[in-house]
Amino acid sequence: MKNKLKRINDTTLFWPFMVLLLLLLINAFLTKGFFSIEWKDGRFSGILVDILNRSTYIGIIAIGLTLVISTGGIDISVGSVVAISGAIAAYLIGGELILQGDQQVLVTRTPMGVAITAALLSALILGMWNGFLVSRLRIQPIVATLILMVAGRGIAQLVTNGQIITIYYKPYYFIGNGTFLGIPFSLYILLAVLILVILATRKTALGLFFESIGVNRTASRYSGIQEQRIVFWSYAFCAFCAGVSGLLVSSNVKSADGNNAGDLFELDAILAVVIGGTSLNGGKFNLAGSILGAVIIQTLTTTIYSIGVPPQVNLVIKSIVVFLVSMLQSENFRALFRFGRKSFQMRGAL
Structure with a gap:
């Protein structure tokens, strides 16, 4: 029984779950009413539902970022990609209201499918740019993605002309606000991305390639793994995930803000991956843990606001929680305590 409890304690998801x-x-x-879930207007509503819905923004990004981090890299430009994706979709959809007689008629610049495709394709291209800098030019990942982090925010503001673009096209609202069988549609998107990545990384050798590159890129290359190509596409996919998140955000708030959309998303996504048990040094990764980390961050944020803690304290409390979880997940930290107990027992015996 003791050994069984020890194995549970040593699992990656144990402490995040606790x-x-x-x-x-x-x-x-x-x-009050935190666990209350009711059926209203054909959908489930409640604080828990809102937490799960909003955690999809970071959760989807965390999936892509987990693959990047598993190779020993990092991407701090995902917040800017979120802003660019939402800005492009909002600009192309348009949603301008004009008067025709006594009625207001909505006129869009392009069909919604074209706008979504353009937004996601733009995000993918930006990710390919990051991948090129990291895999081909061998620029340090934090420096390479810092370029897009800064420039991307400016690109988003250029697309929106420095203004907040309001989206009036109601079908677009379904992406971030719609429901299917009473459950937020964004959760289905998150689940679809998660399942596809799990199948690709756990049912094929691709996952082992990611982990091998994270442990030793040079040895992976000499063993026949095309590490440049894998690293390249990991950054491209990470940006694509950020583009999906940008669509969810702009759809949910029904607007695109090039200045504030996706602000600090890169930090929350990195925290979610770390909380989930994936090491920033690369190697083994845990996709389910990253999703759990995203839910923890959103739950913590909701808790802080619910109990009346000033918003400016949010980041401080969040950092403390991440620090504690990281310490509890550290094998060296837990070994230190085990060593301390043994030393205490030895002194008591003497």
Whole structure:
């Protein structure tokens, strides 16, 4: 029994799950109606539903970022890609209201399918740019993606002309606000992306290639793994995920803001991956853990707002929680405590 508990304690998801459980217990006592879920207007509604819905923004990005981090890289430009994707979709859809007689008629610049395709294709190209800098030119990942992080925010503002573009086209709202069988449609998108990536990385050798590159890129190359190509497409896919998140965000708020959309998403996504048990040094990764990390971050944010903590304290509390979870997940940290207990027992015996 003791060995079984030890194995559970050493699993990657144990401590993140315990932190999430603790947050839920805190809300059970401090937040009225936190666990209340009701059927309203053909959909499930409640605080828990809102948490899951909003966690999809970071969750989808975290999936792509997990693959990048598994190769030993990092991408801090995903927030800017979110802004660009939402801005392009909003600009192309347009949604201008004009008067025809006594009625207001909506006129769009392009069909919604074209706008979505252009937004996602733009995100993919931006990711390919990052991948080219990292895999071909061998620029440090944090420097390479910092370029797009800064320039991308400017590109988003150029697309929106420095203004907030309001989207009036109602079919577009379904992406981030719609429901299917009463469940937010964004959760289906997250689930679809997660399943596809899990199948690609766990049912084929691709996952082992990612981990091998993260452990030793040079050895992977000499063993026949096309590490440049894998690294290249990992950044492209990460940006694509950020583009999907940009569509969800702009659809949910029914507008595109080149200045604020996706702000600090890169930090939340990195935190979600770390909380989920994927090491920033590369190697083994945990996709389910990254999703769990995204849910923890959104639950923590909701908890802070619900109990009346000033918003400016949000980042401080979030950093403390991430620090504690990271420490609990560290094998060296847990070994230190085990060593400390053994030393104490030895002194007691003497």
